Amino acid sequence: MHASDNLAEADRLTTVCNSCRYCEGLCAVFPAMEMRRAFDDGDLNYLANLCHGCGACYVDCQFSPPHEFDVNVPKVLAQVRGDSYRAYAWPGFLQPLFDRNGMAISIVAALSVAIFILGFVLWHDPDVLFTDGGNFYRLMPHNVMAGIFLAVTAFTVVALTMGFRNFWRDIGANGLKGEDTPSLWQAIKDASSLRYLDGGGVGCYNEDERPTDRRRIYHHLTFYGFMLCFAATTAGSVYHYLLAMPAPYDWYQLPKLLGTLGGIGLIAGPIGLLVAKFKREPDMLDTARLGMDTGFILMLLLTGLSGMALMLLRVTPAMGILLALHLGVVFALFLSMPYSKFVHGLYRFGALTRYAIERRAGH
Amino acid sequence: MDRDAIDVLVVGGGNAALCAAIAARRAGRSVLVLEAAPKFYRGGNTRHTRNMRCAHDAATDFLTGPYTEDEFWDDLYRVTEGHTDEALARHMIALSKPMLNWITEQGVRFQPSLGGTLSLGRTNSFFLGGGRAMLNALYLTAEKLGVEVHYDSPVLDFDIEGGQCRSVTARIDGEMRTIRAKSVVAAAGGFEANIEWLKEHWGPPADNFLIRGTPYNRGDILKRLLEKGIAPVSDPTQCHAVAIDARAPKFDGGIITRLDCVVFGIVVNKNAQRFYDEGEDFWPKRYAIWGRLVAAQPDQIAYIIFDAHSLELFMPSLYPPVTAETIARLAEKLELSSEALTATVNRFNASVREGTFDHTVFDDCRTEGLDPPKSHWARRLEQPPYYAYPVRPGITFTYLGTKVDKQARMQLAGGGSAANLFAAGEIMAGNVLGRGYAAGIGMTIGSVFGRIAGEEAAKHAR
Numbered sequence: 001m002h003a004s005d006n007l008a009e010a011d012r013l014t015t016v017c018n019s020c021r022y023c024e025g026l027c028a029v030f031p032a033m034e035m036r037r038a039f040d041d042g043d044l045n046y047l048a049n050l051c052h053g054c055g056a057c058y059v060d061c062q063f064s065p066p067h068e069f070d071v072n073v074p075k076v077l078a079q080v081r082g083d084s085y086r087a088y089a090w091p092g093f094l095q096p097l098f099d100r101n102g103m104a105i106s107i108v109a110a111l112s113v114a115i116f117i118l119g120f121v122l123w124h125d126p127d128v129l130f131t132d133g134g135n136f137y138r139l140m141p142h143n144v145m146a147g148i149f150l151a152v153t154a155f156t157v158v159a160l161t162m163g164f165r166n167f168w169r170d171i172g173a174n175g176l177k178g179e180d181t182p183s184l185w186q187a188i189k190d191a192s193s194l195r196y197l198d199g200g201g202v203g204c205y206n207e208d209e210r211p212t213d214r215r216r217i218y219h220h221l222t223f224y225g226f227m228l229c230f231a232a233t234t235a236g237s238v239y240h241y242l243l244a245m246p247a248p249y250d251w252y253q254l255p256k257l258l259g260t261l262g263g264i265g266l267i268a269g270p271i272g273l274l275v276a277k278f279k280r281e282p283d284m285l286d287t288a289r290l291g292m293d294t295g296f297i298l299m300l301l302l303t304g305l306s307g308m309a310l311m312l313l314r315v316t317p318a319m320g321i322l323l324a325l326h327l328g329v330v331f332a333l334f335l336s337m338p339y340s341k342f343v344h345g346l347y348r349f350g351a352l353t354r355y356a357i358e359r360r361a362g363h
Numbered sequence: 364m365d366r367d368a369i370d371v372l373v374v375g376g377g378n379a380a381l382c383a384a385i386a387a388r389r390a391g392r393s394v395l396v397l398e399a400a401p402k403f404y405r406g407g408n409t410r411h412t413r414n415m416r417c418a419h420d421a422a423t424d425f426l427t428g429p430y431t432e433d434e435f436w437d438d439l440y441r442v443t444e445g446h447t448d449e450a451l452a453r454h455m456i457a458l459s460k461p462m463l464n465w466i467t468e469q470g471v472r473f474q475p476s477l478g479g480t481l482s483l484g485r486t487n488s489f490f491l492g493g494g495r496a497m498l499n500a501l502y503l504t505a506e507k508l509g510v511e512v513h514y515d516s517p518v519l520d521f522d523i524e525g526g527q528c529r530s531v532t533a534r535i536d537g538e539m540r541t542i543r544a545k546s547v548v549a550a551a552g553g554f555e556a557n558i559e560w561l562k563e564h565w566g567p568p569a570d571n572f573l574i575r576g577t578p579y580n581r582g583d584i585l586k587r588l589l590e591k592g593i594a595p596v597s598d599p600t601q602c603h604a605v606a607i608d609a610r611a612p613k614f615d616g617g618i619i620t621r622l623d624c625v626v627f628g629i630v631v632n633k634n635a636q637r638f639y640d641e642g643e644d645f646w647p648k649r650y651a652i653w654g655r656l657v658a659a660q661p662d663q664i665a666y667i668i669f670d671a672h673s674l675e676l677f678m679p680s681l682y683p684p685v686t687a688e689t690i691a692r693l694a695e696k697l698e699l700s701s702e703a704l705t706a707t708v709n710r711f712n713a714s715v716r717e718g719t720f721d722h723t724v725f726d727d728c729r730t731e732g733l734d735p736p737k738s739h740w741a742r743r744l745e746q747p748p749y750y751a752y753p754v755r756p757g758i759t760f761t762y763l764g765t766k767v768d769k770q771a772r773m774q775l776a777g778g779g780s781a782a783n784l785f786a787a788g789e790i791m792a793g794n795v796l797g798r799g800y801a802a803g804i805g806m807t808i809g810s811v812f813g814r815i816a817g818e819e820a821a822k823h824a825r
């Protein structure tokens with residue numbers, strides 16, 4: 001029937017929830033459930049990726065454990081979701097990276113940092129690591145740096161695209177048509193505001209039945225922090241290549257300004273998310289995937305921390321090591337994106353788009 | 364908390380109890396809530412609810428149109444066939460209007476009626492996230508206001524003299540305690556989970572009843588109060604009972620074991636004989652009689668039989684239907700006589716008059732020359748596969764209660780009112796609901812009388 005026990009359990013829950021429907025107003029998952037009477041694996045993966053894990057349906061459910069019906073929607077959907085990341089990953093032989101994901105990410109990160117350190121040392125002489133001139137490009141020429149990151153980004157984009165294709169096909173969605181534009185716009189709004197991470201309006205449920213909006217705030221800090229850092233890098237390239245204004249920049253110049261703001265978000269956000277993760281009601285957690293969850297958050301945190309440290313200590317002898325650290329971490333972050341929790345955003349956005357289309361079609 | 368300095372003691376932890384506790388606390392009194400159930404099961408039957416029925420003058424974001432007090436009263440009068448106290452009921456209905464606002468102020472949130480329940484969209488306000496979400500909100504508010512709550516802490520006895528409750532015995536967090544409170548609100552539910560008590564009035568058939576909600580509403584409080592001179596109201600066989608899936612657990616199966624398909628097929632007993640008009644009226648108006656109907660059948664079991672035409676016309680439920688390609692085979696699977704069921708279905712099919720089937724109106728599809736008839740929505744069972752759900756009486760809650768006045772004050776069997784004893788919710792539902800049921804009124808009774816009881820208890824404790 002179903003490809004895994006987790007999917008079979010998710011199917012059982014759809015039967016329970018579809019005969020109950022009390023959670024219909026909490027998020028998109030339950031209305032999407034109600035549009036169907038039978039659920040194949042693709043449908044269940046769609047629902048799982050639509051779920052934001054806000055926890056409301058767990059604390060509100062009269063049948064959650066210890067009730068004998070054992071209804072635990074956030075946990076089961078988290079498990080199905082985690083399995084789906086592995087199943088969609090491209091190329092297929094790299095799917096096992098999801099099995100011990102925390103470990104895999106750590107190894108990739110450590111290796112990347114080591115390679116950058118080694119690269120600097122081999123390229124120049126060891127002393128260069130400890131120069132304090134504050135000039136990155138003495139360690140690594142800008143073109144080399146840009147080239148390496150362009151290459152890894154290209155690979156990542158291809159792998160993510162292929163993964164998304166697998167997801168989109170699996171959930172049985174069609175190609176987007178012109179008339180789907182409003183749905184796409186709706187999905188963009190829903191995703192960027194984390195509309196469904198609000199427990200139906202009061203905030204999400206994490207450690208107990210008292211709602212707070214903290215997780216949504218931390219996620220916003222993380223996501224928008226990341227985007228600002230990305231924008232800072234892009235601005236840097238524009239300054240460098242188009243305006244012929246190489247680094248370093250003053251605090252008020254775009255690369256620095258965006259980078260500072262983004263860095264703060266990318267430090268505060270992930271710390272908040274980590275704390276929330278460890279305080280979360282254990283019954284709602286997919287404990288088997290704690291490594292994947294924390295691994296990705298830690299990578300973001302490391303990115304933020306090393307970036308900020310680099311900025312603050314640029315004119316000290318620590319610069320060389322910090323640069324290797326930062327570049328190594330960012331390199332690893334990008335390289336591992338298709339094989340890390342990063343993909344959750346992509347599939348969630350796909351699921352929200354599908355949901356918006358279904359809603360408009362008025363099923 | 365100093366056990367001797369409590370103003371208001373609330374017994375129970377459901378909607379009625381929490382409304383009373385919040386109202387009393389908002390009036391400035393110290394409030395202690397004792398709930399027999401562990402924290403997860405707090406709020407007994409309230410956990411399982413989805414809506415409440417309140418009068419309102421105009422449509423709102425969540426209600427599709429006005430529902431006047433008079434219309435509410437007409438509905439109540441009709442379902443109870445007059446077994447209600449008009450003055451008290453009208454008082455409750457009048458206070459149900461401001462209740463929508465008041466309960467929202469206590470943190471409860473609403474949403475439009477759920478998919479599959481459109482017929483209630485005008486009259487009933489649905490809780491966002493269901494009854495447990497509603498309860499969580501009330502508990503959060505009570506907690507913020509400083510109400511003290513203990514779980515796993517049943518009240519065991521009352522010391523009542525001359526209509527005055529002098530003290531209450533309870534096991535609080537495992538320790539026996541005697542508590543003196545200035546006022547006591549009893550909101551501990553009916554006795555539906557007490558099979559022995561049900562058997563006293565229903566006899567052995569009660570062994571086959573399933574209890575839809577909490578196992579903790581055992582009626583201990585009600586029994587003590589009636590023993591100690593409080594006047595009873597309604598009678599012990601009156602209750603809300605529906606036909607639910609026979610495979611449901613003995614207790615706490617909740618909403619998802621209900622079956623909404625009676626009107627689409629026929630219902631037979633264990634002898635494969637029909638016993639009531641399945642198409643008498645719309646389902647929302649008739650569902651609450653089927654529990655009693657099935658209770659009157661041998662072994663308290665019945666089977667809803669329908670065919671492939673109807674499978675997707677009603678809300679899905681927890682257990683899949685029993686399925687077979689022929690009626691005879693279906694009978695075998697149900698352990699019924701194949702000949703008898705085939706004969707019943709053939710007789711039914713032969714008496715069906717052609718008509719235009721439409722389950723949203725009183726259509727002209729009915730039987731002729733059949734006893735009992737099926738007055739509407741009668742279609743031949745002829746499209747395999749055939750389906751069946753076994754059903755048993757599912758008891759929602761009992762109506763026997765403590766008699767109260769407009770201040771929710773308990774009345775004494777010997778005449779007069781109790782000085783400091785108040786009641787709200789199921790434990791006094793029989794005052795306004797002597798029989799029958801109107802969807803959502805259980806919560807109205809709990810909230811309105813809970814609030815009254817809390818306010819009056821607070822006044823008395825001044």
Ligand SMILES: Cc1cc2nc3c(=O)[nH]c(=O)nc-3n(C[C@H](O)[C@H](O)[C@H](O)COP(=O)(O)OP(=O)(O)OC[C@H]3O[C@@H](n4cnc5c(N)ncnc54)[C@H](O)[C@@H]3O)c2cc1C
Binds near residue numbers: 413518617788802
């Ligand atoms: C499946 C189901 C669905 C329902 N749906 C609806 C609906 O949608 N709308 C509606 O209006 N009604 C509905 N009802 C009816 C509704 O649940 C009740 O009318 C309402 O909840 C009664 O509230 P209450 O506070 O009086 O009782 P409860 O909520 O049952 O609370 C009674 C409490 O008293 C506690 N208690 C019992 N004995 C003791 C003791 N000795 N000491 C201390 N505490 C004790 C119990 O543990 C329990 O928590 C439904 C009922 C069921 C079973």
Ligand code: SF4
Binds near residue numbers: 017060061064073
């Ligand atoms: S999670 Fe529980 S309350 Fe919510 S729809 Fe499912 S069964 Fe009902």
Ligand code: SF4
Binds near residue numbers: 023
């Ligand atoms: S956890 Fe939140 S988002 Fe996920 S299904 Fe439950 S209510 Fe919806």
